[in-house]
Amino acid sequence: MNASAGTPATHDGFDVARVRAEFPLLARTVHDGKPLVYLDNANTAQKPRCVIEAVDRFYRERNANVARAVHALSEEATDLYEGARTALARFINAPSAQELVLTSGTTMATNLVAYSYLLPRLEPGDSVLTTRMEHHANIVPWQLVCERRGARLKAAALEANGELRVDEFIALLTPEVKLACVAHVSNVLGTVNPVREIAAACRKRGIPLLVDGSQAVPHMPVDVRALGCDFYAFTGHKMCGPTGTGGLWARRELLADMPPFFGGGEMIREVRIEGSTFADPPARFEAGTPNIAGFVGLAAAVAFLESLDMQRIAAREQVLLDYATARLQEVPGLRILGSAAHKAAVISFLVEGAHAHDLATLLDLEGVAVRSGHHCAHPLMQFYGVPATCRASFSFYNTEAEADVLVAALRKARKLLV
Numbered sequence: 001m002n003a004s005a006g007t008p009a010t011h012d013g014f015d016v017a018r019v020r021a022e023f024p025l026l027a028r029t030v031h032d033g034k035p036l037v038y039l040d041n042a043n044t045a046q047k048p049r050c051v052i053e054a055v056d057r058f059y060r061e062r063n064a065n066v067a068r069a070v071h072a073l074s075e076e077a078t079d080l081y082e083g084a085r086t087a088l089a090r091f092i093n094a095p096s097a098q099e100l101v102l103t104s105g106t107t108m109a110t111n112l113v114a115y116s117y118l119l120p121r122l123e124p125g126d127s128v129l130t131t132r133m134e135h136h137a138n139i140v141p142w143q144l145v146c147e148r149r150g151a152r153l154k155a156a157a158l159e160a161n162g163e164l165r166v167d168e169f170i171a172l173l174t175p176e177v178k179l180a181c182v183a184h185v186s187n188v189l190g191t192v193n194p195v196r197e198i199a200a201a202c203r204k205r206g207i208p209l210l211v212d213g214s215q216a217v218p219h220m221p222v223d224v225r226a227l228g229c230d231f232y233a234f235t236g237h238k239m240c241g242p243t244g245t246g247g248l249w250a251r252r253e254l255l256a257d258m259p260p261f262f263g264g265g266e267m268i269r270e271v272r273i274e275g276s277t278f279a280d281p282p283a284r285f286e287a288g289t290p291n292i293a294g295f296v297g298l299a300a301a302v303a304f305l306e307s308l309d310m311q312r313i314a315a316r317e318q319v320l321l322d323y324a325t326a327r328l329q330e331v332p333g334l335r336i337l338g339s340a341a342h343k344a345a346v347i348s349f350l351v352e353g354a355h356a357h358d359l360a361t362l363l364d365l366e367g368v369a370v371r372s373g374h375h376c377a378h379p380l381m382q383f384y385g386v387p388a389t390c391r392a393s394f395s396f397y398n399t400e401a402e403a404d405v406l407v408a409a410l411r412k413a414r415k416l417l418v
């Protein structure tokens with residue numbers, strides 16, 4: 001029996017059964033017929049049929065390289081690729097599609113900012129400000145360029161409940177800070193950071209702000225204009241799109257002033273052996289053949305999310321978060337890390353006397369896929385003094401029944417481990 005059975009098809013006006021039917025993988029079983037309960041959405045999301053079919057159709061009917069040849073197929077492929085840029089720009093309300101660099105994901109986006117924006121501006125004694133809750137993709141690139149320039153990385157602390165100490169973050173925005181960076185939503189705690197407030201404080205001090213939107217874009221309406229940040233990075237595979245896709249939105253004037261990070265085909269104006277001149281953004285930052293089929297799939301994912309309505313997705317996931325949190329709190333010895341007032345449907349937890357990896361292994365045997373480990377957030381684990389947590393991360397296609405399966409599996413695992 002699928003875990004969606006036994007629950008009403010419609011939740012808060014959101015037809016979960018119909019939505020689930022769009023995701024072929026959700027129907028599969030694991031470990032001798034256990035229905036899959038996929039709660040690892042913060043890691044990567046499953047793909048709806050329309051995304052799978054868009055990629056398939058591209059390779060069957062449209063495959064060609066972009067922006068190079070004059071033949072019909074190449075023009076069609078170019079139109080699809082640029083159409084994805086337009087769709088993504090609209091999705092995050094960017095002022096112009098030309099301000100959106102298509103990347104392989106958030107990691108490539110933060111590295112692009114590190115090497116192309118930050119490195120040329122950093123001097124000894126400068127610093128970059130981040131927080132203790134960041135993914136390594138929003139820590140390590142800054143460290144690498146800081147090391148080259150004799151600059152340093154600073155990190156604002158958190159409250160015990162996983163909220164950012166915003167006052168401390170703002171107090172650390174001192175004149176030597178050349179870039180401030182913050183997650184829109186924490187991938188471990190689910191904390192939704194007050195980006196508008198932070199952006200206003202940065203703007204007042206003339207410090208550009210990069211927002212890591214990896215865990216926000218798939219789960220809530222995002223409006224980069226309203227947020228008031230300067231760079232916004234996101235990744236396609238967490239928003240039901242293919243892996244190896246994502247983007248960096250940046251203000252036009254910042255992009256215009258950034259030298260290329262990668263060199264190669266399609267990012268140039270003219271190449272002579274003595275030296276080259278470069279294309280305008282965003283092409284300047286998109287050297288080489290991009291993941292064309294991936295972006296065709298990501299455009300389909302955007303259309304799918306838009307058809308469901310991001311506002312309704314966010315509301316549905318809040319209902320799931322509240323339900324799952326209450327049910328998990330019934331499990332003896334279970335502690336949830338992260339109880340911010342504004343929180344996305346990501347629940348990190350520990351069970352007293354059980355190691356996170358052992359728990360996740362036993363949950364897997366019951367068909368429940370959660371992630372265990374440090375979640376690419378070592379400094380956050382150090383803050384809580386734990387080596388690892390289990391993380392159940394929900395998407396709009398999950399159900400209350402699946403949260404029940406998680407809780408039952410946890411009770412069973414606890415009996416074996418504790």
Ligand code: PLP
Pocket residue numbers: 042043104105106107108135137138183185186187212214215235236376
């Ligand atoms: N930032 C956050 C908050 C994430 O959750 C992730 C992925 O787990 C990343 C950055 C890195 O994304 P990607 O591996 O797609 O580049």
